[in-house]
Amino acid sequence: MPNQQASPLDRVFHGLADPTRRAVLNRLSSGPAAVSELANPFPMSLPAFLQHLDVLEECGLVKSRKTGRVRTYQLTPKPLKAAEGWLEQQRSLWSRRLDQLDTYLSDLKEQKP
Amino acid sequence: MPNQQASPLDRVFHGLADPTRRAVLNRLSSGPAAVSELANPFPMSLPAFLQHLDVLEECGLVKSRKTGRVRTYQLTPKPLKAAEGWLEQQRSLWSRRLDQLDTYLSDLKEQKP
DNA sequence: CGTATAGTTAACCGTGTGCCTAACCAACAG
DNA sequence: CTGTTGGTTAGGCACACGGTTAACTATACG
Numbered sequence: 327m328p329n330q331q332a333s334p335l336d337r338v339f340h341g342l343a344d345p346t347r348r349a350v351l352n353r354l355s356s357g358p359a360a361v362s363e364l365a366n367p368f369p370m371s372l373p374a375f376l377q378h379l380d381v382l383e384e385c386g387l388v389k390s391r392k393t394g395r396v397r398t399y400q401l402t403p404k405p406l407k408a409a410e411g412w413l414e415q416q417r418s419l420w421s422r423r424l425d426q427l428d429t430y431l432s433d434l435k436e437q438k439p
Numbered sequence: 440m441p442n443q444q445a446s447p448l449d450r451v452f453h454g455l456a457d458p459t460r461r462a463v464l465n466r467l468s469s470g471p472a473a474v475s476e477l478a479n480p481f482p483m484s485l486p487a488f489l490q491h492l493d494v495l496e497e498c499g500l501v502k503s504r505k506t507g508r509v510r511t512y513q514l515t516p517k518p519l520k521a522a523e524g525w526l527e528q529q530r531s532l533w534s535r536r537l538d539q540l541d542t543y544l545s546d547l548k549e550q551k552p
Numbered sequence: 553c554g555t556a557t558a559g560t561t562a563a564c565c566g567t568g569t570g571c572c573t574a575a576c577c578a579a580c581a582g
Numbered sequence: 583c584t585g586t587t588g589g590t591t592a593g594g595c596a597c598a599c600g601g602t603t604a605a606c607t608a609t610a611c612g
Contacts, residue, residue: 339455343453343456
């Protein structure tokens with residue numbers, strides 16, 4: 327995936343496709359935190375962890391501000407709403423199909439023991 | 440991201456982090472379809488497209504069955520529910536924080552013209 | 553049979569991702 | 583000023599990802 331012009335949705339889902347980053351978001355959901363505080367629970371090196379924070383910031387899921395020598399991160403919920411919107415929209419389409427799939431699925435099950 | 444033991448959530452989000460794959464899911468939401476029919480709208484080569492289908496199938500978002508020489512793909516909504524569940528859970532945490540963030544955010548805005 | 557059609561596999565290639573170590577600022581603390 | 587703390591930058595490495603072309607298999611058709 328070239329960095330050139332990936333859609334926001336692409337970037338958000340990619341941002342979410344990593345347990346470290348999701349954990350960061352999760353932790354961040356209970357309030358802003360500094361880099362080292364965020365990095366603390368993770369066994370990786372600090373530069374490696376910083377890359378994750380960069381990814382999160384580039385896809386707009388978090389913002390940061392540096393005061394003194396401490397950089398504080400906080401959430402930005404807008405792009406996540408986009409992701410959720412897409413999912414919800416898809417789910418509604420899917421579930422509308424579920425009844426029709428039902429027969430198909432049970433058919434599949436029987437033919438693939 | 441090593442393939443070794445990526446969590447289902449990892450794989451689903453990664454599966455969704457590509458416009459081609461999302462488009463496939465979208466198209467698939469209006470009913471099962473064969474490989475070439477799915478591949479038709481996309482400008483890439485068929486093997487490249489097949490890789491996308493493989494990704495979707497490996498993360499459980501779709502299933503396929505081959506009858507004759509035609510492989511038909513169809514949706515599997517379970518893993519998407521997991522993704523949606525995570526998002527919804529996060530959003531609830533986030534929005535609970537939004538009021539507190541509000542002050543913080545407007546503060547940020549003013550300090551970053 | 554022979555040939556077209558639908559997928560599949562194999563080999564390769566450029567770029568991105570995720571991690572590391574080491575070196576490097578910048579801001580306090582004393 | 584000196585040292586420590588909190589981040590950051592640089593460089594490198596292994597591998598996954600997304601794409602290609604070419605060759606191959608297997609079903610359908612006539």
